[in-house]
Amino acid sequence: MAETAQVIVIGGGLAGCECAWQLAERGIFVELHEQKPQQRTPAQTSDGLAELVCSNSLRSDNPLNTIGLLHEDLRLAGSLLLRLADENRVPAGDALAVDRDRFSEAVEAAVRGHAKIRVVQGEVTELPLARGLPIVVATGPLTSDALAAQLVALTGQERLAFFDAIAPIVADESIDHEKVFAASRWGKGETDDYLNCPMDKPQYLAFVDALLTAEYLPLQDFEKGVQYFQGCQPVEVIAKSGPKSLRFGPMKPTGLDDPKTGRWAYAIVQLRAENRHKTAWNLVGFQTKMKQAEQRRVLGMIPGLESAEFLRYGSVHRNTFLDSPRLLDERMRLKSCPQVRFAGQMTGVEGYVESTASGLWVGLRLAAELAGRELPLPPETTAWGALLHHVIDDSVPEFQPSNVHWGMMPALDVVEGAKKRNKGERKAAHLDRARIARDAWLAAWVR
Numbered sequence: 001m002a003e004t005a006q007v008i009v010i011g012g013g014l015a016g017c018e019c020a021w022q023l024a025e026r027g028i029f030v031e032l033h034e035q036k037p038q039q040r041t042p043a044q045t046s047d048g049l050a051e052l053v054c055s056n057s058l059r060s061d062n063p064l065n066t067i068g069l070l071h072e073d074l075r076l077a078g079s080l081l082l083r084l085a086d087e088n089r090v091p092a093g094d095a096l097a098v099d100r101d102r103f104s105e106a107v108e109a110a111v112r113g114h115a116k117i118r119v120v121q122g123e124v125t126e127l128p129l130a131r132g133l134p135i136v137v138a139t140g141p142l143t144s145d146a147l148a149a150q151l152v153a154l155t156g157q158e159r160l161a162f163f164d165a166i167a168p169i170v171a172d173e174s175i176d177h178e179k180v181f182a183a184s185r186w187g188k189g190e191t192d193d194y195l196n197c198p199m200d201k202p203q204y205l206a207f208v209d210a211l212l213t214a215e216y217l218p219l220q221d222f223e224k225g226v227q228y229f230q231g232c233q234p235v236e237v238i239a240k241s242g243p244k245s246l247r248f249g250p251m252k253p254t255g256l257d258d259p260k261t262g263r264w265a266y267a268i269v270q271l272r273a274e275n276r277h278k279t280a281w282n283l284v285g286f287q288t289k290m291k292q293a294e295q296r297r298v299l300g301m302i303p304g305l306e307s308a309e310f311l312r313y314g315s316v317h318r319n320t321f322l323d324s325p326r327l328l329d330e331r332m333r334l335k336s337c338p339q340v341r342f343a344g345q346m347t348g349v350e351g352y353v354e355s356t357a358s359g360l361w362v363g364l365r366l367a368a369e370l371a372g373r374e375l376p377l378p379p380e381t382t383a384w385g386a387l388l389h390h391v392i393d394d395s396v397p398e399f400q401p402s403n404v405h406w407g408m409m410p411a412l413d414v415v416e417g418a419k420k421r422n423k424g425e426r427k428a429a430h431l432d433r434a435r436i437a438r439d440a441w442l443a444a445w446v447r
């Protein structure tokens with residue numbers, strides 16, 4: 001007789017496969033639903049599980065980069081997908097790149113070959129709530145329309161987005177604090193919630209000109225014809241509507257007294273704290289499809305950001321994701337309906353590895369729960385923990401998806417009298433601190 005499912009996972013992508021595998025390895029029977037081969041998302045070109053839809057690179061494998069450190073965290077925590085990525089690696093310098101077909105085939109073989117996983121083919125159009133089982137939704141950035149409609153009904157229209165509008169984030173240490181000033185518009189709220197980069201008229205006009213002539217990434221076919229919501233328009237779209245439109249939009253200077261002049265500047269770029277540690281700052285309203293090198297060049301014209309270190313670049317894509325800080329608890333359960341939890345890009349992580357990391361966490365956490373055990377989140381000082389804490393950090397008012405980066409972590413301790421660390425020294429210090437915390441957490445909690 002067929003074994004009875006204990007958990008339903010919807011979506012056989014990176015997060016769904018990792019999650020299902022982790023549960024199955026702990027003796028929990030999983031029903032994994034995948035809409036392929038009957039139906040594909042517009043980005044998919046194969047019928048396999050865990051398809052890498054674009055690049056075949058899982059980015060840098062060097063632990064001095066946050067993504068490389070996340071690779072290390074996942075390997076040590078027993079990730080199936082990282083192991084199979086390593087086994088199907090192709091030469092790519094210090095990046096972890098894979099043969100995408102062999103990688104997908106290996107995941108397929110592992111998942112389908114597992115005695116505790118049953119793969120069910122076909123689109124899920126409605127959450128099977130009546131079955132009373134925990135449900136993990138891992139249907140990714142291009143979740144099918146019918147299911148997305150049901151999720152809107154469950155979460156509320158304004159809490160499920162279909163496009164991201166990602167503004168760049170820069171590291172606090174890389175800002176020239178002599179040129180910027182802390183102030184909230186009209187003195188409302190905490191003074192140090194915002195940093196302001198003042199521009200005079202020639203600086204503003206040169207900046208708008210650079211923005212209008214910069215190079216941009218093309219839209220994917222399925223992204224064409226998009227109507228952007230007001231407030232989510234890419235900065236270049238606003239700039240195109242007239243030379244003064246940014247000055248009356250995201251670069252509005254009103255209500256911001258520059259302490260150096262006692263007056264309002266001609267235009268202002270506002271930076272908003274990206275986390276409660278104030279280690280990273282978001283360029284408010286600067287979502288953009290500018291190429292990354294162009295972002296460094298053009299946004300480097302903003303006073304105070306000449307040497308900015310970009311922790312996250314701006315972007316705008318088709319992307320289905322939740323307002324996770326408001327909706328999810330640390331187990332990634334929907335607070336309003338705890339039977340349902342989410343994994344992968346839908347939770348607001350961005351990228352193959354981050355989605356895998358999310359699936360790994362949800363699998364481990366749910367397995368612990370079903371075994372009656374506790375499992376706290378990995379510490380925020382680790383790459384994996386920082387990413388997961390970011391997803392549920394409700395101190396961030398306007399949540400947008402993100403890759404993992406150092407700015408998600410608490411600031412490093414400052415040693416009294418010691419000279420300021422340079423970028424390389426900061427990375428090394430983050431790495432040391434993260435490894436100590438991660439190893440202790442793994443030793444205490446992960447079996």
Ligand SMILES: Cc1cc2nc3c(=O)[nH]c(=O)nc-3n(C[C@H](O)[C@H](O)[C@H](O)COP(=O)(O)OP(=O)(O)OC[C@H]3O[C@@H](n4cnc5c(N)ncnc54)[C@H](O)[C@@H]3O)c2cc1C
Binds near residue numbers: 035
């Ligand atoms: C065009 C595009 C390009 C990208 N390029 C990159 C890149 O180069 N590098 C990078 O790191 N990240 C990239 N990403 C992001 C990347 O797709 C995701 O980070 C990652 O694949 C997300 O993993 P996931 O498991 O959350 O979702 P997915 O990997 O998308 O998996 C979701 C699965 O759910 C299935 N599904 C959807 N709806 C249903 C349903 N109703 N019923 C059953 N099954 C369903 C889908 O068929 C899919 O197999 C890209 C995304 C897009 C859209």
